[in-house]
Amino acid sequence: MSSESSMEMEAALAFVRKEAAQSGAEQFDLVGHQSSSLSLSAFAGKVQQTEISESVGVGIRIFQNGSPGYASTERLTQNSLRQTLRDALSHCAFTQAVPIVLPTPTEVPSLPTRWNPDLESLGLSEIAKFCLDLEQAVFARSSEIENVPHLGYGLSREQSWLLNSKGIYHSERENAFGVGIGAVGLRNGVRKMGVYQRAGRDRSMATVEGMANMVVERSLELLDAMPIVGSTMPVVFSNRISASIIGLYLSSFHAELVQKGQSRLADKIGKRIAVPEFHLVSDPTRTDLPGAAVLDDEGVPTQRLDVVAGGELRSFLHNLETAGRAHCTSTGHGARGFSGKVGTTFHNALVLPGLRSEEELLHLFPRCLHIVKLEGSSGCSAISGELSIGAQGFLVEKGERVHAVDGITLSTNFFDLLEHIVGIGNEYNDSFSSLKVPALAVTDVAVSA
Amino acid sequence: MNPSNVSLILQTGRDCGADFVELFEEETRSSVLTFKEKTVESANAGTDYGVGVRLLFGTEVLYAYSSDDSVESLVRLVRQLAFGRSRGKIISTSQVSAPNLASDQWSRMRDPRKLGQGFKLDFLRQGDAVARACSERITQVTLSIVDAVTAVEIFNSEGLSVRDERARTRFHISVTAGQGSERFSASEAPGFSGGYEVIDGLDVDALAHRAAERAVRMLDAPYLPGGQMPVVMGNGFGGVIFHEACGHPLETEAVRHKASPFCGKIGEQIAHPALTAIDDGLLPGLWGSLAVDDEGTPSQRTVLIENGILKAFMSDRVGATEVGVPRTGSARRESYKYAPVSRMRNTYIAAGKDSFEEMVASIDDGLYAAKMAGGSVNPATGEFNFAVEEGYRIRRGKIAEVVRGATLIGKGHEILPKISMIGQDSAAAAGMCGAASGSIPVTVGQPHLKVDRILVGGRA
Numbered sequence: 004m005s006s007e008s009s010m011e012m013e014a015a016l017a018f019v020r021k022e023a024a025q026s027g028a029e030q031f032d033l034v035g036h037q038s039s040s041l042s043l044s045a046f047a048g049k050v051q052q053t054e055i056s057e058s059v060g061v062g063i064r065i066f067q068n069g070s071p072g073y074a075s076t077e078r079l080t081q082n083s084l085r086q087t088l089r090d091a092l093s094h095c096a097f098t099q100a101v102p103i104v105l106p107t108p109t110e111v112p113s114l115p116t117r118w119n120p121d122l123e124s125l126g127l128s129e130i131a132k133f134c135l136d137l138e139q140a141v142f143a144r145s146s147e148i149e150n151v152p153h154l155g156y157g158l159s160r161e162q163s164w165l166l167n168s169k170g171i172y173h174s175e176r177e178n179a180f181g182v183g184i185g186a187v188g189l190r191n192g193v194r195k196m197g198v199y200q201r202a203g204r205d206r207s208m209a210t211v212e213g214m215a216n217m218v219v220e221r222s223l224e225l226l227d228a229m230p231i232v233g234s235t236m237p238v239v240f241s242n243r244i245s246a247s248i249i250g251l252y253l254s255s256f257h258a259e260l261v262q263k264g265q266s267r268l269a270d271k272i273g274k275r276i277a278v279p280e281f282h283l284v285s286d287p288t289r290t291d292l293p294g295a296a297v298l299d300d301e302g303v304p305t306q307r308l309d310v311v312a313g314g315e316l317r318s319f320l321h322n323l324e325t326a327g328r329a330h331c332t333s334t335g336h337g338a339r340g341f342s343g344k345v346g347t348t349f350h351n352a353l354v355l356p357g358l359r360s361e362e363e364l365l366h367l368f369p370r371c372l373h374i375v376k377l378e379g380s381s382g383c384s385a386i387s388g389e390l391s392i393g394a395q396g397f398l399v400e401k402g403e404r405v406h407a408v409d410g411i412t413l414s415t416n417f418f419d420l421l422e423h424i425v426g427i428g429n430e431y432n433d434s435f436s437s438l439k440v441p442a443l444a445v446t447d448v449a450v451s452a
Numbered sequence: 453m454n455p456s457n458v459s460l461i462l463q464t465g466r467d468c469g470a471d472f473v474e475l476f477e478e479e480t481r482s483s484v485l486t487f488k489e490k491t492v493e494s495a496n497a498g499t500d501y502g503v504g505v506r507l508l509f510g511t512e513v514l515y516a517y518s519s520d521d522s523v524e525s526l527v528r529l530v531r532q533l534a535f536g537r538s539r540g541k542i543i544s545t546s547q548v549s550a551p552n553l554a555s556d557q558w559s560r561m562r563d564p565r566k567l568g569q570g571f572k573l574d575f576l577r578q579g580d581a582v583a584r585a586c587s588e589r590i591t592q593v594t595l596s597i598v599d600a601v602t603a604v605e606i607f608n609s610e611g612l613s614v615r616d617e618r619a620r621t622r623f624h625i626s627v628t629a630g631q632g633s634e635r636f637s638a639s640e641a642p643g644f645s646g647g648y649e650v651i652d653g654l655d656v657d658a659l660a661h662r663a664a665e666r667a668v669r670m671l672d673a674p675y676l677p678g679g680q681m682p683v684v685m686g687n688g689f690g691g692v693i694f695h696e697a698c699g700h701p702l703e704t705e706a707v708r709h710k711a712s713p714f715c716g717k718i719g720e721q722i723a724h725p726a727l728t729a730i731d732d733g734l735l736p737g738l739w740g741s742l743a744v745d746d747e748g749t750p751s752q753r754t755v756l757i758e759n760g761i762l763k764a765f766m767s768d769r770v771g772a773t774e775v776g777v778p779r780t781g782s783a784r785r786e787s788y789k790y791a792p793v794s795r796m797r798n799t800y801i802a803a804g805k806d807s808f809e810e811m812v813a814s815i816d817d818g819l820y821a822a823k824m825a826g827g828s829v830n831p832a833t834g835e836f837n838f839a840v841e842e843g844y845r846i847r848r849g850k851i852a853e854v855v856r857g858a859t860l861i862g863k864g865h866e867i868l869p870k871i872s873m874i875g876q877d878s879a880a881a882a883g884m885c886g887a888a889s890g891s892i893p894v895t896v897g898q899p900h901l902k903v904d905r906i907l908v909g910g911r912a
Contacts, residue, residue: 009520046709052513052791055533058502059519076499077519078479083499090483094495097485097569127535152711152832187711187832194833233678263489264591267633344494379828379837382859382909386628386635391859391909393837412678412837412859412909418633449911451678451859 007080012037015061015079016166022088023065024168030105031065032171034300035164036341042157043127045134053127062341063091069100075342102327107169111297111304115290117177119204122158125180130156133182133211140215141186147223149194153185171302179293179435182209188222195228195395195409197221202435225376225395228409233452237371237425238413239364239444241396242432244377246440248392249354252417253438254385256283256310257336257347258325265386267418271316277421280357283311285320285336287350294351294437301337305350308334314421320347354440357427361442364426366402372450373397373404374413388417414449423447453477453503457523458607461505464527466609468534470507470514472769473609476746477503477521478788482600485569487576488592495569502788505530511770515791561619561647564599571648572597575623579660583627586664589671591630593664597651598622606748614748619647620739620893622882623654629667636856638666638823638841643739643882643893650737666823666842669854676843676855678910682818683860683903684811684846688879689824691896694729695799695885696829697836697864702756702764703782703794704771705888711832713865717762718777723868725760726804733781733797739882740799740894746792747783754780756799768794786890793889800897804874811873811902813849819858819908820844820851826883827860834863859909867903875899
């Protein structure tokens with residue numbers, strides 16, 4: 004292993020930019036990533052693990068004869084950076100030319116700060132106290148809490164850079180905290196785990212009392228689950244888990260999958276694919292959510308994009324490569340970590356809220372299932388639309404809970420589900436997530452038990 | 453790393469009062485070539501590098517990592533990590549030894565770093581052509597070959613100094629068949645410990661045929677009506693159910709958190725007497741094999757369940773101490789970015805005496821889950837959920853029509869006693885396992901198995 008000393012990130016990027024410019028490459032872009040974190044987990048009244056980290060990485064995409072080559076390194080030494088550049092250049096010989104012109108600098112609005120200085124004063128002792136108090140509060144709330152196997156609190160800081168041969172130099176930094184807890188309830192030999200998380204930049208959102216109440220409720224609510232007879236019936240997906248369902252199929256809206264014959268939406272632009280109440284947008288302007296951005300990871304300015312409006316498919320998500328192939332302009336949805344190739348992502352994928360509360364959705368049917376927990380996603384495929392997934396929740400009759408239900412699987416097809424939505428909730432859950440979906444009331448779901 | 457720097461960092465940890473200090477340095481060179489749309493879609497390579505430092509105070513873990521290997525940076529991290537801890541427990545480190553654990557296999561390896569990505573092209577083109585030739589309904593074929601060569605050095609305050617070199621190569625083919633707006637994808641992904649010599653040994657044609665034919669076959673499959681029924685589970689990747697539903701709860705990482713139904717059950721009958729299960733890190737060339745684990749402990753063959761009786765947990769240093777069991781060389785991590793915990797290596801159910809035909813013949817109405825697609829488990833409750841990629845209805849003791857959309861659901865410790873027949877046809881399959889210490893290569897395996905009753909999700 005090398006004894007050569009590492010460079011600071013900005014010096015490393017400047018070094019690679021100079022070397023790449025001298026390599027005779029047509030065009031290139033570089034991404035840099037630097038992060039640090041502080042985290043702690045507790046178990047059985049003690050701090051169990053403490054972790055601090057610092058990491059860096061530089062990724063190169065370079066074009067020769069129109070063909071892209073990629074390479075990356077976590078080692079910011081001159082030798083490693085040069086080797087990485089050589090690797091990227093050598094890869095251009097294998098790939099096909101793609102019709103890409105990297106963007107030039109443009110005026111973009113500045114993003115409100117995503118750095119909360121208050122989080123930087125958070126120390127290990129404060130984090131430890133919060134975790135131990137939370138664990139104690141959870142046990143104090145119910146004698147039926149058997150165990151708290153998962154309890155952790157972390158603070159992360161990230162800075163990213165994007166440079167290209169056309170003059171773009173863009174850098175952003177952000178920090179955030181996250182607390183998560185999983186508690187096991189035990190009654191009559193049956194165990195159920197409840198999980199609750201809080202994250203974001205305002206740590207006052209996470210209180211010991213609030214988190215303890217929520218996780219205890221979730222750990223106990225399904226303990227008396229009873230079997231039901233399988234049938235096809237209406238289901239209300241709680242806003243706790245509705246985003247997990249929609250998230251499994253978002254890649255169907257990526258132009259890359261469409262162009263490769265792996266999306267069932269291929270010929271559906273301008274056509275109705277969902278009920279008129281269904282609207283799906285990609286919204287980088289929601290600065291309260293983690294997907295906010297003024298430029299995508301290729302330097303293209305971002306914009307709010309109506310993907311599905313009034314149930315009609317309006318647009319696919321494009322990066323520079325897919326846009327070049329489709330002879331259109333990028334929608335600004337290029338995504339890239341330093342070690343991977345450019346892909347596609349939503350910037351805050353939002354299913355727009357409807358008018359009814361989750362409670363009101365449960366009253367839409369004489370009898371339905373209210374699903375609050377999902378188990379596994381291996382039976383779900385964005386390509387086929389297949390949706391077969393384990394679930395737990397409640398049998399509801401005339402809007403009232405009858406009993407908890409477990410040991411069931413739900414089966415439908417995602418593209419059928421979009422046509423069978425009969426109600427959309429008016430509220431998102433409280434997660435700090437770039438995917439927000441209200442509760443969804445859906446008919447005709449096959450339930451096996 | 454320079455030995456004097458190693459000593460300084462270990463000593464800094466001891467100066468902070470740690471009972472045990474460990475240094476894990478890693479450099480991985482990896483590359484991937486992806487073939488799609490009959491052309492190379494992407495070529496990528498990377499260097500991952502960093503150092504992880506672990507301090508143990510009893511069984512409390514303090515872990516720090518950095519891509520910066522300067523001694524100043526690492527000493528600063530150790531001091532920051534142990535801030536406020538007691539001092540004064542200064543013990544000098546022992547003389548370190550430096551065993552070379554490179555195996556015969558290493559010396560025979562065709563090194564990806566020297567041969568380059570061009571070596572992979574013919575295999576990818578061949579797989580693409582064979583898959584596309586299987587049917588006009590094939591709409592997409594994606595192939596890739598990923599390789600990684602890793603050098604790790606592990607030092608600890610007990611005097612351990614180990615250097616280990618690891619190479620892994622994996623071939624992946626995913627075939628999508630389409631008819632109208634219907635799509636179905638099937639994949640094969642064998643992986644091995646070794647360099648490019650493992651690609652030479654691959655039967656690419658057979659893998660491409662298998663994936664393509666399954667994608668086309670499943671495209672026309674009707675849905676399976678769900679319900680409780682007997683199931684014959686396929687050999688090879690069928691072992692993923694044991695891995696998820698029983699293997700994870702047999703790791704001391706779950707046991708020490710009291711998040712396992714097997715806590716305190718060593719020596720008890722937990723499965724049908726016909727069942728024996730093993731986790732073996734020593735099987736030559738397998739995807740999950742290791743010379744030493746990520747604490748530097750030599751790997752071993754660990755019998756987990758023998759004739760239905762629980763014999764051992766898989767353990768790391770901390771887990772072994774807390775649970776009070778021997779260390780099994782099972783400490784693993786994705787990279788220097790994770791502290792090691794107990795994890796599986798190559799986990800399989802040993803062959804039994806029954807034949808596949810006998811299992812099918814014993815079922816009047818059930819499911820043959822020929823190929824699993826993956827799944828998940830909550831070790832604390834034992835609840836699992838697995839999708840069936842390729843399934844067949846069993847009717848009156850015979851394999852009948854192909855069915856799609858099946859999901860298996862249950863609790864691991866409740867299913868074990870219901871495994872009543874175990875086949876003679878063991879097979880293994882490579883996979884990636886995600887847990888507390890990241891995503892690591894593992895092998896799952898089993899012969900065909902009959903489970904007397906399990907909930908199968910489907911569509912009426």
